[in-house]
Amino acid sequence: xxxxxQHPSTLSVQEGDSAVIKCTYSDSASNYFPWYxxxxxxxxxxxxxxxxxxxxxxDQRIAVTLNxxxxxxxxxxxxxxxxxxxVYFCAASRDAGGTSYGKLTFGQGTILTxxx
Amino acid sequence: xxxxxxxxxxxxxEMGQEVTLRCKPISGHNSLFWYRQTMMRGLELLIxxxxxxxxxxxxxxxxxxxxxxxxxxxxxLKIxxxxxxxxxVYFCASSGGRRNSPLHFGNGTRLTVT
Numbered sequence: 001x002x003x004x005x006q007h008p009s010t011l012s013v014q015e016g017d018s019a020v021i022k023c024t025y026s027d028s029a030s031n032y033f034p035w036y037x038x039x040x041x042x043x044x045x046x047x048x049x050x051x052x053x054x055x056x057x058x059d060q061r062i063a064v065t066l067n068x069x070x071x072x073x074x075x076x077x078x079x080x081x082x083x084x085x086x087v088y089f090c091a092a093s094r095d096a097g098g099t100s101y102g103k104l105t106f107g108q109g110t111i112l113t114x115x116x
Numbered sequence: 117x118x119x120x121x122x123x124x125x126x127x128x129x130e131m132g133q134e135v136t137l138r139c140k141p142i143s144g145h146n147s148l149f150w151y152r153q154t155m156m157r158g159l160e161l162l163i164x165x166x167x168x169x170x171x172x173x174x175x176x177x178x179x180x181x182x183x184x185x186x187x188x189x190x191x192x193l194k195i196x197x198x199x200x201x202x203x204x205v206y207f208c209a210s211s212g213g214r215r216n217s218p219l220h221f222g223n224g225t226r227l228t229v230t
Contacts, residue, residue, distance in 0.1 A: 034218065034219075036221075041223065042223050042224075043120070043207050043209070043221030043222050043223045043224050044159070044207070044221045045221065046218045046219065046220075049218065089159065091159075102147060102149050102164060102209070102211055102219050103149075103161055103164065103172060104159075104161065104219070105161075106158055106159040106160070107158075108158050109158065
């Protein structure tokens, strides 16, 4: 089955700096790669996703890049703010139609701390 | 939009007792997923439904776990009998079932089995 590795496990940055979180996956058939943000006591919240027919996607301060050949994808957050502090998870799935894309394999998570 | 609603938020029970976790998906969503989160294993999929029908239950750890979706607006995850190693946060998520329809997670039920 799919295996997703996520690095680093913790990341500490100063407000205004950029943060980068990297993930690798093992199943070359995976084609859907979402990123989730989880705050304390809450469920994961989707912040951005990318499909394998796209190399990069951007939404305001957040961007995701995908390298299918190397089987890795990354989350980039620019101009970080204290409210970006949370646990971030990458995930991968094989979208074979229907709802199969929801069968996600998650990375281990990255605790991001943004210091004011 | 009230989001995915899970109950209870916290459950503390003794080993051997039956536990039932409940989930109300977002209205109009036709796919429902149960995930479990632990420190050791992270987030892992237990089972998912499409149009109230279980599609994949390969993540259900043991026969002690069962899930039902009697209608489009309600699902349960039952553990009988519960064991201390079942202690975790259990999340329910729903989606519209269409391509590019993201998963929306509830805030979870924190289960503690003593």
